[in-house]
Amino acid sequence: xxTYFDSSVLLAILLxxxxxxxxxxxxxxANIRVSSILLRLETITVLRRTYEHNKSKLPTxxxxxxxxxxxxxxxxxxxxxxxxxxxKIMTLKKEIAKCKTLDAIHISTAIExxxxxxxxxxxxxxxxxxxxxxxxxxxxxxxxxxxENYF
Numbered sequence: 001x002x003t004y005f006d007s008s009v010l011l012a013i014l015l016x017x018x019x020x021x022x023x024x025x026x027x028x029x030a031n032i033r034v035s036s037i038l039l040r041l042e043t044i045t046v047l048r049r050t051y052e053h054n055k056s057k058l059p060t061x062x063x064x065x066x067x068x069x070x071x072x073x074x075x076x077x078x079x080x081x082x083x084x085x086x087x088k089i090m091t092l093k094k095e096i097a098k099c100k101t102l103d104a105i106h107i108s109t110a111i112e113x114x115x116x117x118x119x120x121x122x123x124x125x126x127x128x129x130x131x132x133x134x135x136x137x138x139x140x141x142x143x144x145x146x147x148e149n150y151f
Contacts, residue, residue, distance in 0.1 A: 002117045003030035004110040006103075007042040008127040010073055014047060014066055019127060026125050026143055033077045036086075036109035038102055040079060043070055085112050095137065099130045107134055114140065 012023040051063040089108040096104045114122040123141045126132050135142045
């Protein structure tokens with residue numbers, strides 16, 4: 001199965017959030033992991049921002065350790081850059097505008113990846129409620145979780 005991961009799942013793991021175990025389970029059962037370059041950019045930005053806002057509470061090497069962890073996870077992901085194909089999907093599928101721009105890019109990239117396999121062989125994994133709802137409206141298979149657990 002081709003599995004698209006958005007940043008919320010990887011951040012749950014890296015930041016030891018309450019859904020870390022669920023995120024790790026979803027990560028570990030995925031055969032082929034794919035995502036947008038946004039996965040790399042959003043996660044490193046959030047890690048750096050988290051460190052800056054919590055320097056006094058975190059160990060000195062926290063950011064270095066988390067960056068190393070991030071890079072290990074990213075080695076397992078096939079990353080797609082944002083290009084004309086992604087732009088075309090965003091332009092043609094007006095309903096994608098129902099979510100924030102970065103989420104719209106994630107959804108558009110997921111749509112592009114989903115063209116590589118049958119619908120039953122593709123899944124989008126997210127903990128973001130808006131992205132999840134949009135993906136469902138686009139008939140994408142997503143991870144199913146209780147609604148109250150979304151970020």
